[in-house]
Amino acid sequence: MIEFHNVTKIYSSNGTKALDNVTLSIAKGEFVFIVGASGAGKSTFLKLIMHEESPTKGSIIVNDMHLEKLKRRKVPYLRRTMGIVFQDFRLISKMTVYENVAFAMRCIGKKNATIKKRVPYILELVGLKDKANDHPSELSGGEQQRVALARALVNNPSLIIADEPTGNVDPEMSFEIMQLLSEINKRGTTVLVVTHEHNLVENFSKRCIKIDDGRVISDTGVAPEMVAI
Numbered sequence: 127m128i129e130f131h132n133v134t135k136i137y138s139s140n141g142t143k144a145l146d147n148v149t150l151s152i153a154k155g156e157f158v159f160i161v162g163a164s165g166a167g168k169s170t171f172l173k174l175i176m177h178e179e180s181p182t183k184g185s186i187i188v189n190d191m192h193l194e195k196l197k198r199r200k201v202p203y204l205r206r207t208m209g210i211v212f213q214d215f216r217l218i219s220k221m222t223v224y225e226n227v228a229f230a231m232r233c234i235g236k237k238n239a240t241i242k243k244r245v246p247y248i249l250e251l252v253g254l255k256d257k258a259n260d261h262p263s264e265l266s267g268g269e270q271q272r273v274a275l276a277r278a279l280v281n282n283p284s285l286i287i288a289d290e291p292t293g294n295v296d297p298e299m300s301f302e303i304m305q306l307l308s309e310i311n312k313r314g315t316t317v318l319v320v321t322h323e324h325n326l327v328e329n330f331s332k333r334c335i336k337i338d339d340g341r342v343i344s345d346t347g348v349a350p351e352m353v354a355i
């Protein structure tokens with residue numbers, strides 16, 4: 127599903143080498159934690175997968191699409207296969223919680239009747255049913271994070287990319303969010319999660335890729351249950 131071949135990313139504005147010769151692959155249906163210190167290159171890794179940034183060297187394949195050959199007009203097709211939780215949420219401040227989530231469905235042409243059924247279901251799933259009519263500015267950081275998660279889940283993507291989805295929530299909620307992602311993964315969705323929380327990584331015993339200074343310094347490999355299949 128995701129392949130990196132000798133990928134290096136140097137940001138041209140300041141010459142920072144954010145990723146250094148990374149080669150790895152992630153199979154369909156895996157659950158992968160990405161860990162590493164601040165500035166290690168975790169968000170850069172995710173941004174390359176979603177084609178928000180392009181590699182300086184090397185090649186990336188996502189869902190059989192060679193990203194270096196991907197035409198600009200095809201990028202929306204790539205993104206449609208992904209549900210993305212950004213580290214900075216990127217919610218639309220003028221829209222309510224309900225509208226933020228519904229908007230993601232409207233963008234891909236879902237019918238109103240489908241939206242009316244699906245959005246309340248997803249808001250309930252992330253524990254935000256009572257906040258449907260609030261605007262992002264009226265929410266706590268953790269609540270905003272859960273709106274971002276709801277928006278990522280609503281279109282049933284084949285890949286979920288979550289950059290610190292538990293960065294602003296208490297330990298109990300962060301465990302619940304991870305459990306939710308784990309459930310979604312069990313139904314076949316590939317999940318990539320950046321996290322700083324070591325206890326979560328230990329609790330969930332999934333594949334864990336550790337990045338340090340742009341390099342993959344450890345990778346527990348494919349999770350045992352994947353090998354058995």
Ligand SMILES: Nc1ncnc2c1ncn2[C@@H]1O[C@H](COP(=O)(O)OP(=O)(O)OP(=O)(O)O)[C@@H](O)[C@H]1O
Pocket residue numbers: 137139140142143144162163164165166167168169170171213
């Ligand atoms: N748009 C950018 N332009 C220039 N340099 C950047 C840009 N984005 C990130 N960097 C640099 O690239 C390196 C990796 O950044 P990245 O955001 O991938 O780290 P991270 O592992 O996600 O860190 P954090 O845990 O703090 O979110 C850092 O040195 C950072 O300063």
Ligand SMILES: [Mg+2]
Pocket residue numbers: 168169170213289
């Ligand atoms: Mg980051």
